[in-house]
Amino acid sequence: MSEPVARRMYDLVEPIGLVPYFADESDEALMALGLRNVWDAYFAGRAAPLGRSVPAEVVHAVFYNFAPGEVARHLPRVWDLTTPEAALAARERGCVAGMRRILGELADDPGVARAGDLLLKAATSAPVEGRALYAALRAVPVPQEPVARLWHAATLLREHRGDGHTVALLAEGVGGTEAHVLHALSSGIPAREFGRVGHLPAAQLTAVIDGLRARGLVGTDGWLTEAGQATKDRVEALTDRLAEAPYTALTPGELTRLVADLEPISATFRKTFPM
Secondary structure (H helix, E strand, O other): OOOHHHHHHHHHHHHHHHHHOOOOHHHHHHHOOOOOHHHHHHHHHHHHOOOOOOOOHHHHHHOOOOOOOOOOHOOOOHHHHHHHHHHHHHHHHHHHHHHHHHHHHHHOOHHHHHHHHHHHHHOOOOOOOOOHHHHHHOOOOOOOOOOHHHHHHHHHHHHHHHHHHHHHHHOOOOOOHHHHHHHHHHOOOEEEHHHEEEEHOHHHHHHHHHHHHHHHOOOOOEOOOOOHHHHHHHHHHHHHHHHOHHHHHHHHHHHHHHHHHHHHHHHHHHHHHHH
């Protein structure tokens, strides 16, 4: 069975979409606005397309995978320190700086501009219905500088896929914190050692794991059962299906060209980021 187009493209696009979270320049640019810490930077940068008037409860719902109260520790407080417009500009500026540092001479290769244009064609072609964060980001002006254009297109596709991933999790009855546990265990990492949930109070994380165990998804040994792995596999398969739409806008030749241009770019980021 051939690999879904969306899965192949995820492997190529995700390293670019991770730039705000692994390149220090993004956090540095955002914190220069007066933000208090890297989580302020995260929420300001990622939630900025939604605007300052969206309550923390709504951002929590859209982001889906944060524990109760985590979003509210940063929003709307960050908008007392800066504006969504300034956060968007700083995030883009920092990400472009980080990409240029990591890519070196490759940043000015014609393949970057070609990939940015084709990826943007795909990223702006999909329907926005049911995809709140993707729709909000679609309303943000598209940068013209090639590296910034490539990063913007990758971010659009990452949020498009993320919105679909939330649908897949909801379809399986998997909550946000539960999703992190399933991902950690399927990757061979004990939940308490996984960064996205390892910081939670022990009782809170234990309750989540116990809930998954009661549903037969986690065994007494603390690892995924056959049913748990099957659930994770169904989530990923549906996520891939829901992420296909953008790539139908490209001709077979354009898709082949895009893959060829993205491969060296993505490989460079994969060597740098702890993926």
